[in-house]
Amino acid sequence: MLDMKMIRQNADWVKEKLATRNIKAETIDELLGYDEKRRELIVKSEGLKAKKNDVSKKIAEAKRNKEDASDAIAEMQQVGKEVKELDEQLEKVEQDQQDLAAHLPNIPADDVPVSLTEEGAVELRKYGEPRKFDFEPKHHWDLGEKLGILDFEASAKVAGSRFVYYMGAGAQLERAIYNFYLDQNAKAGYKEVLPPYMVNSASMFGTGQFPKFKETKAGFEITDSDLTMIPTAEVPLVNYYRDEVMDAEKLPVKFTALSPAFRSEAGSAGRDTRGLIRLHQFNKVEMVQFTKPEQSWDALESITAHAEDLLKMLGIPYHVITLTTSDMSFTAAMTHDIEVWMPAQGRYREISSCSNTTDFQARRAHIQYRDENGKLQYVHTLNGSGLAVGRTVAAILENFQNEDGSINIPEVLQPYMGGKTKIEKED
């Protein structure tokens, strides 16, 4: 959520910045119009309330002195009606303003590449050379099915499209990967958390999914309840501190969690229909940080660097790009995506997204701390995948495949696989 006072005082700047995110200047003007109307109504209503309070005190005094106060009471009945009318108008304007404001994305940081499409993302760095194959590299879904470790037929029957059964060594590989990630993240100072996998609407609003997420039916909401299946562990992790004043001494606070992420993938019909890339349910190890404002940009680099380290340890080639103003998620002021090399597709695919949301989520979720002067300040929140587990499996299958269809297990994962070095065909 953007600070209304800030918008009011820097309207032109806000228009210019949000224009890079496809927000029209008229939208800001509309918002400012609501704001002006709202404040006008507040002044009127509160003036009358002050009067009412004043006269009520006099009525109380009169009653105590056993004097008659019926004139004043009659007058206050009238004033009460006026207040009620004004407050009804006020509520409506506030609602309109709120609805509009809730749809405004974060202000992009100055060094975010400006573009109205995803074209224009800047490559920050590249790691590893894509492997040269002396045979035609296969897609991970072909490899997985042949090896008997991924079963898309069964999941289609039991659940539907965009699900998967991991079988045997596949399930074991998935587990090895997330245990490796969690251990590494813990080593880097992230506290391991096992959060709820369903959250209420206040939480979905706090991290910025609602209201848009609801409108575009991007997730799975539980019928007859206020609960939604989490689309990412970021939601329960960040909302852990919703409506709290955090201890400034303890900042930055770092959380990591493994969780499934549930997404409807509405609007991505026909895209990545095969394999592990785009599922309704996938595991992800998430990292979240709460920092003081002055720490958040360094924190973004450190989250990203840490996610990269995981890939370096696995030995998977990747590159890091900074997303454009319009390609970033709603809440982000800046996002670095890490994309891994997928040999069969011959291109890089996203495996991690690391964002600094500055105070945008903190304002929605009311997460504050007291600065040296005892003043309440909003924290900055950051999130990054460290990393997407299913996509890691896909990357490992494709990058470490052998001509016979077997898969070499990256060394760092072998201890997590009971010493196994290779995945071969299972029954």
Added chain:
RNA sequence: GGAGAAUUACCCAAGUGGCUGAAGGGGGCGGUCUUGAAAACCGCUAGGUGGGUCAAACCACGCGAGAGUUCGAAUCUCUCAUUCUCCUCCA
């Protein structure tokens, strides 16, 4: 799922319609005394959000949340949330 109870400021807690913008403790902070400290005593300790203002002054709202009754609500009514106890059910 059923029944009962609770929810007041940093913590405990009083308070059933009007001098309660919330008694009293504790804790914290400051002071007196002391070489210093302890004890004792004295004082301060509702923060926050919104409005207002160049900035202030000031105003509104705040007793779990929301709605209602009333000229007036911490106090009455309703809905909801959370916690505790007892059933029930379960991993």
